[in-house]
Structure formats: C-alpha cells, structure tokens
Amino acid sequence: MQNQTRGILSTAQATKMSGFTLLTLLFVGSTITSAFLLPLSDSSYSGEFGGSGGKRFSHAGNQMEGPITALRVRANQYYIVGLQFSYCRLWSEYVGGTDGEMQEIFLYDDEDIIQITGKYDSYIQNLVFLTNKQRSFVFGASSGYTYHGYRGFTFNAVPLYRSAVLRYVSGRSASYIDALGFHWGKQLKKSKKCRRLTVDQGK
Numbered sequence: 076m077q078n079q080t081r082g083i084l085s086t087a088q089a090t091k092m093s094g095f096t097l098l099t100l101l102f103v104g105s106t107i108t109s110a111f112l113l114p115l116s117d118s119s120y121s122g123e124f125g126g127s128g129g130k131r132f133s134h135a136g137n138q139m140e141g142p143i144t145a146l147r148v149r150a151n152q153y154y155i156v157g158l159q160f161s162y163c164r165l166w167s168e169y170v171g172g173t174d175g176e177m178q179e180i181f182l183y184d185d186e187d188i189i190q191i192t193g194k195y196d197s198y199i200q201n202l203v204f205l206t207n208k209q210r211s212f213v214f215g216a217s218s219g220y221t222y223h224g225y226r227g228f229t230f231n232a233v234p235l236y237r238s239a240v241l242r243y244v245s246g247r248s249a250s251y252i253d254a255l256g257f258h259w260g261k262q263l264k265k266s267k268k269c270r271r272l273t274v275d276q277g278k
Contacts, residue, residue: 117261119235122246124228125254126197129247132170135258137162138243142263144182148202148214151175155199155215155252160244163269172250180204180212184265187240189233191257196227198251207240234259 141163149157149171157171182188186208194200194216201215234240242260247253 117234117236117239117259118242119239119259120256121191121230121232121234121259122256123254124193124230124232124256125195125199125246125252127247127253128197129249129251129253131245131247132168133245134160134162134167134243135245137165137167138258138260140165141269142265143188143241143243144265144269145180146204146212147177147179149173149175149177150201150215153200153216155202156250157248158244158252162243163266170246170248171252174250178212178214182206183208186210187262189240191232191241192230193232193255194227194229195254198253199255200227202255232257238262 137160139162143160143162144164145161145166147159147166147169148155151174154175155171156173156175157169157177159169160167186206188204189207190205191202192205193202199215201213201217203214204212236259238261239259240262241257242263243258244255245258246255
C-alpha cells in the first residue's frame with residue numbers, strides 16, 4: 076500500500092514538473108519570437124513616394140559598406156531623372172535616365188542626412204535633402220514649374236527616432252525616378268577610409 080502511494084505521488088510530481096517545463100518552454104519560445112519581431116533600434120521607413128512604374132531597386136546591400144558620404148542627382152526642369160549614392164567609398168549603381176544635368180554633393184565627415192522633402196506625381200518632381208549641419212541640397216523642379224499644369228503631391232520624410240539618420244534609399248526607376256523610399260537607422264561613425272573619399276573627391 077505504501078509503495079502504491081509512493082507511485083501515485085511520483086506520477087503526480089512528474090505530471091506537475093512536465094506542466095512546469097512545458098510552460099517554461101512556451102514562455103521562452105514566445106519571448107524569443109517577440110524579440111525577433113521587434114524592430115531594430117533606431118530603424119524606420121518613410122515612403123514609398125511616387126508613381127507605380129519603373130523597375131525596383133534597393134541600396135540595402137550598399138549600406139553594408141558604410142554611411143552615405145556623397146550623392147549624385149540628375150534632373151531636368153520637371154523631374155528627378157536619375158540618382159546615385161556613395162556608401163563610404165563605393166558608389167551605388169546609377170538608376171534612371173540620361174536627360175537633364177547631373178549635380179554631385181559631398182558630405183562632411185560628421186554630416187548625415189536627417190530629412191528629405193519633395194514633390195511627386197507619376198514621378199519624383201523635386202527633392203530637398205537636409206543635414207545635421209544645417210545644409211540643404213535642392214534638386215529638380217522649382218515651385219514655379221509644373222508639367223501640364225499638374226503640381227503633384229508633397230512629402231516630408233523624417234526618421235521615427237530622433238537619433239537616426241538616412242542609411243539608404245530604395246524605389247523604382249526607368250527614364251526617370253518613378254518612386255523613392257527612405258530607410259533610417261543608427262548613425263555610423265565614418266572611418267578614415269570613408270573620410271578620405273569626402274576629402275579627396277569633394278574638392
């Protein structure tokens with residue numbers, strides 16, 4: 076009888092332990108899953124602004140080279156025609172068309188883009204990049220120009236987190252820049268290698 080009682084107690088204890096273990100595993104599993112679902116610190120996205128045409132592109136891979144150090148923007152009196160960004164010392168592939176004039180801008184060593192405003196309809200009409208050094212770079216159609224009398228829509232892209240900066244861009248392009256999205260993230264310290272690009276090529 077005593078052995079039978081011990082057996083019953085052992086079974087009950089094992090059942091209790093199994094239930095506790097199961098609850099623990101469920102809690103740990105849900106915690107890990109939640110951690111993977113949380114957004115990366117300081118990261119956010121603005122966009123996509125523009126039309127639905129063109130071929131998709133993304134600089135998600137380029138950002139692994141380092142921070143944005145320079146940009147090239149081609150524009151005519153109506154639209155942003157093409158663009159290219161330098162990540163550390165590596166220029167991204169040029170996207171867009173060949174019309175208009177190209178402008179090239181180099182950022183200072185401790186300078187980052189923190190806001191972009193602009194206008195768009197079926198394509199991006201103009202872009203204004205603002206930096207943490209209070210500089211602004213304007214590209215594309217001025218406020219006085221319209222295409223067939225259509226002025227389009229305005230946008231104001233800023234990071235969700237105050238400490239974040241522009242890390243890379245994505246969008247769609249063909250003969251013009253059809254659409255753009257802006258990806259924000261943690262500010263990266265520019266290495267000596269990246270700073271040399273700014274000094275050597277930014278004169």
